Amino acid sequence: MAILILNQRRRAFAPYLTWLEDLDEEVYLYTSSAYGETKEPYALVQVFNNWVTNDRVEIDAIRLYEEHPYRLVIALDESDLIRAARLRERLNLPGQRLGSAMAYRDKAMMKSLASQHVSCPAFRRLASPLHLYDFVLEHGLPVVVKPVDGMGSMNTHVIRTPEQLDEVWERGLGGGLMVEAYVEGxxxxxxxxxxxxxxxxxxxxxxxxxxxxxxxxxxxxxxxxxxxxxxxxxxxxxxxxxxxxxxxxxxxxxxxxxxxxxxxxxxxxxxxxxxxxxxxxxxxxxxxxxxxxxxxxxxxxxxxxxxxxxxxxxxxxxxxxxxxxxxxxxxxxxxxxxxxxxxxxxxxxxxxxxxxxxxxxxxxxxxxxxxxxxxxxxxxxxxxxxxxxxxxxxx
The missing domain is CATH 3.30.470.20 (ATP-grasp fold, B domain)
Structure with missing residues (x-):
């Protein structure tokens, strides 16, 4: 059989064939253009532009499986975990499935499950600006507003004052966000x-x-x-x-x-x-x-x-x-x-x-x-x- 790797890293940070030197199988590499030129002995290398938003990655992976079946889909980057899980479910392959990938990726879902076992801040998924308004009324300031699927603290904002909250209203809340109480510590x-x-x-x-x-x-x-x-x-x-x-x-x-x-x-x-x-x-x-x-x-x-x-x-x-x-x-x-x-x-x-x-x-x-x-x-x-x-x- 073979394995398919979904990769968006530079080659220096992704030496898959070195890591798998004792693997007696073919390795297919679907990668972003960031990987760079390579003469490594992959069975297949396919480069995709606009990797994160390019839906051809999944479609071509399905087509590849129809002609050259593989037994695993491997992905290391957080933004690829959902994509890899969808492929596994479609092809009935082992590994992380969509329910698990979503639970680890969607922070509101994650806290809903984890809060039954460990302490979590008060939180709420934001479907409208009124949800944030009501949350602040109930819990006060400061609060943290962030994407439910964010990474690296990007687009994460700590709102400490009514003036900062007014700036949020003025700017527009946007979608895909959650709010949680700020924790000192x-x-x-x-x-x-x-x-x-x-x-x-x-x-x-x-x-x-x-x-x-x-x-x-x-x-x-x-x-x-x-x-x-x-x-x-x-x-x-x-x-x-x-x-x-x-x-x-x-x-x-x-x-x-x-x-x-x-x-x-x-x-x-x-x-x-x-x-x-x-x-x-x-x-x-x-x-x-x-x-x-x-x-x-x-x-x-x-x-x-x-x-x-x-x-x-x-x-x-x-x-x-x-x-x-x-x-x-x-x-x-x-x-x-x-x-x-x-x-x-x-x-x-x-x-x-x-x-x-x-x-x-x-x-x-x-x-x-x-x-x-x-x-x-x-x-x-x-x-x-x-x-x-x-x-x-x-x-």
Missing amino acids: EMYEIDGLMMGQEIRFASIGKYSCQPLEILGKECFVELLSPEDPIFQRLVQEVQQVIEALPSPGISTFHCEWFHTREDEWVLCEIASRTAGGRISECISAMYGINLNREWVRGQCGLPLTLPASNPPQVAGVYLMPKRPGRVKRIPGSLPFEWVTEYVPRVKAGEQLDAAHSSVDAVMTVIIVGENSVSLQARLAELLLYLEREVQISPA
């Missing part, structure tokens, strides 16, 4: 791999900022040692969420939580995909595991490589957000042996706009340390260095 994220509804691997990180309000703010995500008292508590919380939602089969997950001053864990959201913002690469630096590789191999029925013991170090990823202005200077490299990855995302001379998502960054930097104390000390040293070496003139 620290924010954590948990990433991992699940098989069915069993967590097989987990990593936990703490945000230095509120992702709901990250636009234009620096953020550091510090991965916690598995020996941290919070670690097992949060694993147990997310396990309850996973059990409350329809099983995606074998999948990675990315889940965010609020930790209140009253020591309560409140669910923000969960997705059946790998974390962005270089968090998954940070996990790789700490644990030596590539979550996307294990996700793909697990779906194909191949052996997995999961950490057998606690990691010898901790890690964190720093994101410097974009801000309006012209880039005057940015380092080509960083002079620290404890930096395991440095990715500058802009060039000298480039004109920048404000950040549009939580991962819209000038750079990302992954650092490691023996423990939390050394990691924070190295972060402070890094920030002092970048303050001197990065120059962005005001717009």
Whole structure:
């Protein structure tokens, strides 16, 4: 048989044939133009323009199956999960079906299911501006308005004042939105791999900022040692969420939580995909595991490589957000042996706009340390260095 991969990533971030080097089957690749030219020995490569909105991806996949049947559809990006689930249902293939994909993608549906088992903010799907009006009357301000299927904090707004609410009315609410009560507290994220509804691997990180309000703010995500008292508590919380939602089969997950001053864990959201913002690469630096590789191999029925013991170090990823202005200077490299990855995302001379998502960054930097104390000390040293070496003139 064969497998079909739906991909919108660049080739450097999607080495499927390397991950599947021991797979004795043909691999068909449907990909966006971002993948780039390739001479890799795929059985088929088909490139689609306007990938996210191009309905030919699904139609051509059906036609391909009629002539060259495949046993699996694999998709790693959140915006492809619904598309892949529709194909599986149409062709009766194993893997995440539409009910599960919708539950992990639609945040209102997700909270309706999860709220029966864990604490969630008060929320409501917005079918009209009157729903928002009534929600504010009942729960007060601040509130958070966001797309039910949003990613990376895009188009997410914290409304704190009546004046900001009036701006929403003036602008027009639009469709596909939900509102929820704002939760005060620290924010954590948990990433991992699940098989069915069993967590097989987990990593936990703490945000230095509120992702709901990250636009234009620096953020550091510090991965916690598995020996941290919070670690097992949060694993147990997310396990309850996973059990409350329809099983995606074998999948990675990315889940965010609020930790209140009253020591309560409140669910923000969960997705059946790998974390962005270089968090998954940070996990790789700490644990030596590539979550996307294990996700793909697990779906194909191949052996997995999961950490057998606690990691010898901790890690964190720093994101410097974009801000309006012209880039005057940015380092080509960083002079620290404890930096395991440095990715500058802009060039000298480039004109920048404000950040549009939580991962819209000038750079990302992954650092490691023996423990939390050394990691924070190295972060402070890094920030002092970048303050001197990065120059962005005001717009």
